[in-house]
Amino acid sequence: MFARGLKRKCADHEEDMGGALAGFRAVPSYSLQRQSLLDMSLVKLQLCHMLVEPNLCRSVLIANTVRQIQEEMTQDGTWRVAAPQSTGRAPLDRLVSTEILCRSMREQDGVHPAPGMGDDHVLGPGSELSTVTSAQTPRDPQNSVWEMDSPRENRGNFQKSLDQIFETLETRNPSSAEELFSDMDSSYYDLDTVLTGVVSRAEPGPCDGLQGLPPVATPASSSSCKSDLGELDHVMEILVET
Amino acid sequence: MRSQTPVTRHVHIRVGFDLLNWPNRKTADIISTVEFNHTGELLATGDKGGRVVIFQREPESKNAPHSQGEYDVYSTFQSHEPEFDYLKSLEIEEKINKIKWLPQQNAAHSLLSTNDKTIKLWKITERDKRPEGYNLKDEEGKLKDLSTVTSLQVPVLKPMDLMVEVSPRRVFANGHTYHINSISVNSDCETYMSADDLRINLWHLAVTDRSFNIVDIKPANMEDLTEVITASEFHPHHCNLFVYSSSKGSLRLCDMRAAALCDKHSKLFEEPEDPSNRSFFSEIISSVSDVKFSHSGRYMLTRDYLTVKVWDLNMEARPLETYQVHDYLRSKLCSLYENDCIFDKFECAWNGSDSVIMTGAYNNFFRMFDRNTKRDVTLEASRESSKPRAVLKPRRVCVGGKRRRDDISVDSLDFTKKILHTAWHPTENIIAIAATNNLYIFQDKVNSDMH
Numbered sequence: 001m002f003a004r005g006l007k008r009k010c011a012d013h014e015e016d017m018g019g020a021l022a023g024f025r026a027v028p029s030y031s032l033q034r035q036s037l038l039d040m041s042l043v044k045l046q047l048c049h050m051l052v053e054p055n056l057c058r059s060v061l062i063a064n065t066v067r068q069i070q071e072e073m074t075q076d077g078t079w080r081v082a083a084p085q086s087t088g089r090a091p092l093d094r095l096v097s098t099e100i101l102c103r104s105m106r107e108q109d110g111v112h113p114a115p116g117m118g119d120d121h122v123l124g125p126g127s128e129l130s131t132v133t134s135a136q137t138p139r140d141p142q143n144s145v146w147e148m149d150s151p152r153e154n155r156g157n158f159q160k161s162l163d164q165i166f167e168t169l170e171t172r173n174p175s176s177a178e179e180l181f182s183d184m185d186s187s188y189y190d191l192d193t194v195l196t197g198v199v200s201r202a203e204p205g206p207c208d209g210l211q212g213l214p215p216v217a218t219p220a221s222s223s224s225c226k227s228d229l230g231e232l233d234h235v236m237e238i239l240v241e242t
Numbered sequence: 243m244r245s246q247t248p249v250t251r252h253v254h255i256r257v258g259f260d261l262l263n264w265p266n267r268k269t270a271d272i273i274s275t276v277e278f279n280h281t282g283e284l285l286a287t288g289d290k291g292g293r294v295v296i297f298q299r300e301p302e303s304k305n306a307p308h309s310q311g312e313y314d315v316y317s318t319f320q321s322h323e324p325e326f327d328y329l330k331s332l333e334i335e336e337k338i339n340k341i342k343w344l345p346q347q348n349a350a351h352s353l354l355s356t357n358d359k360t361i362k363l364w365k366i367t368e369r370d371k372r373p374e375g376y377n378l379k380d381e382e383g384k385l386k387d388l389s390t391v392t393s394l395q396v397p398v399l400k401p402m403d404l405m406v407e408v409s410p411r412r413v414f415a416n417g418h419t420y421h422i423n424s425i426s427v428n429s430d431c432e433t434y435m436s437a438d439d440l441r442i443n444l445w446h447l448a449v450t451d452r453s454f455n456i457v458d459i460k461p462a463n464m465e466d467l468t469e470v471i472t473a474s475e476f477h478p479h480h481c482n483l484f485v486y487s488s489s490k491g492s493l494r495l496c497d498m499r500a501a502a503l504c505d506k507h508s509k510l511f512e513e514p515e516d517p518s519n520r521s522f523f524s525e526i527i528s529s530v531s532d533v534k535f536s537h538s539g540r541y542m543l544t545r546d547y548l549t550v551k552v553w554d555l556n557m558e559a560r561p562l563e564t565y566q567v568h569d570y571l572r573s574k575l576c577s578l579y580e581n582d583c584i585f586d587k588f589e590c591a592w593n594g595s596d597s598v599i600m601t602g603a604y605n606n607f608f609r610m611f612d613r614n615t616k617r618d619v620t621l622e623a624s625r626e627s628s629k630p631r632a633v634l635k636p637r638r639v640c641v642g643g644k645r646r647r648d649d650i651s652v653d654s655l656d657f658t659k660k661i662l663h664t665a666w667h668p669t670e671n672i673i674a675i676a677a678t679n680n681l682y683i684f685q686d687k688v689n690s691d692m693h
Contacts, residue, residue: 022596056439065523
């Protein structure tokens with residue numbers, strides 16, 4: 001099922017090779033960790049679709065990381081071309097891996113829609129903005145930087161699997177920005193909380209073998225997605241005319 | 243560097259305004275750039291709210307020895323406002339990405355400030371006299387009743403409270419499709435360049451409706467995009483040379499005399515990857531976040547996620563020197579990728595004599611490396627540890643093993659407290675450190691006693 005090669009390439013997994021640790025925690029295999037890194041990267045690319053133009057450098061670096069993982073998985077033979085009969089199985093495998101490793105990450109990131117990555121109406125938060133987004137259909141092909149540039153078959157199938165993953169994980173269809181982020185801890189975006197780094201979550205995460213750092217959001221981060229949440233509400237009011 | 247930490251006296255200036263009418267206005271105080279002018283007399287800061295605050299150094303006076311050379315607020319103005327791009331349905335942030343001073347050519351000071359899309363030239367003038375004794379107008383400017391005028395007088399200039407006036411002289415708009423990350427004034431003092439993720443433009447300071455594209459790395463098909471421009475700078479002496487860095491960790495030195503479009507570099511500086519350290523994050527941490535020429539023009543300083551490197555312009559194969567900023571993060575890259583910290587763009591700075599380099603880190607730490615003695619120090623910019631005129635205590639991050647009393651462990655580092663922007667006075671040992679929305683200015687007492 002998963003590739004058996006144990007040669008670890010991710011440098012941060014070196015630490016959990018200690019024998020003492022192995023007994024206490026089920027250290028995820030390299031493939032699982034790689035898979036969760038891939039999923040995390042795709043989530044990051046999705047989250048960029050907010051009101052402010054996303055940081056191109058960050059997107060390119062994430063996309064390159066995804067490409068690297070893809071290439072390696074293709075070489076390993078773990079990159080499955082989803083033939084019809086195996087369509088049912090492949091996404092489930094991925095579901096298992098992400099479920100094990102990224103449980104708390106899902107809680108953190110909430111549910112998000114998966115606009116097909118190559119599609120033109122890429123703004124996630126909802127239907128209220130649809131009139132605005134459709135006007136921007138002939139948009140700068142900048143957003144296509146987040147498409148996979150791998151062989152077309154892989155891209156199409158990967159996208160299908162991705163859609164299936166998100167469909168099953170979504171509990172509801174977010175139709176507004178508020179709904180999209182409503183299951184997130186709102187204190188996450190309180191500036192004081194963020195700046196003092198107090199928001200702490202149990203973070204098993206994909207990098208569990210480490211003495212993990214509490215991942216803290218930074219309003220000053222270059223993606224500025226989360227810090228625009230307040231502005232998002234403000235603009236939503238304008239657009240929806242409430 | 244001396245055996246004890248050189249920085250002693252410090253002036254802590256809090257730059258923060260409480261604007262209550264905008265819900266998230268507090269984030270507007272986050273300082274986004276810091277820059278000394280060419281003499282060091284003025285220090286400009288830009289923030290996320292589009293404001294520029296300029297500090298001026300008080301002249302040293304023997305009467306008040308304790309206030310020698312401290313920086314006070316000189317002027318504050320709103321440089322950029324938020325805009326909305328209706329075509330793309332996207333906001334254009336008012337955050338000031340970079341400020342660059344123009345060399346002073348007359349009594350006025352000028353600087354360029356830029357957000358993601360628009361560069362503005364600001365002129366700063368002083369007014370400390372005003373004319374009094376007009377014949378036709380009274381002091382409020384109202385016309386006098388001519389019948390009351392019995393004699394003529396010559397208006398005289400009387401001193402008044404200093405007024406600093408700032409006016410926008412040029413607006414260089416619509417030059418960039420992508421986000422501007424750097425501006426750099428040419429040594430010819432007539433032109434400057436602005437760089438975004440994919441293109442670099444050359445402007446004449448007096449011409450706003452035209453710019454020349456000198457670098458374009460946009461691929462024909464955006465799906466093929468794998469590399470972006472991250473920073474660029476003109477050579478301090480050779481007006482035809484400039485360098486730009488990329489997200490893949492390479493530096494390209496270009497000569498504008500060679501071709502109109504400098505897509506072919508004159509020199510390519512790139513360090514081969516270390517195969518033993520290879521991971522999925524290798525490329526991300528090799529991305530250069532800042533590049534600075536030395537004052538001499540002989541070297542370049544680059545910052546990537548974990549190191550600062552000194553490059554010799556005559557050696558392309560590898561850097562001359564590499565300094566580890568926070569190598570203990572190398573095993574945490576996955577978490578830092580998850581929380582986006584791995585994309586933080588730290589700046590770097592040379593001291594006036596090019597012998598010491600400085601850069602910021604997390605937990606409000608910043609680092610200095612002495613190139614001659616090979617000694618380095620970690621200092622902290624925080625109110626708790628910096629009382630005025632106190633000696634800054636060196637800090638240490640412990641990675642396991644023996645832990646000394648005041649050491650910080652890697653796991654207790656605060657990753658929201660990042661020092662991205664630092665600046666060094668052009669000639670003296672005075673440094674400006676931006677810690678989120680606070681500005682710290684540290685001075686070297688030993689140095690200032692030695693004049």
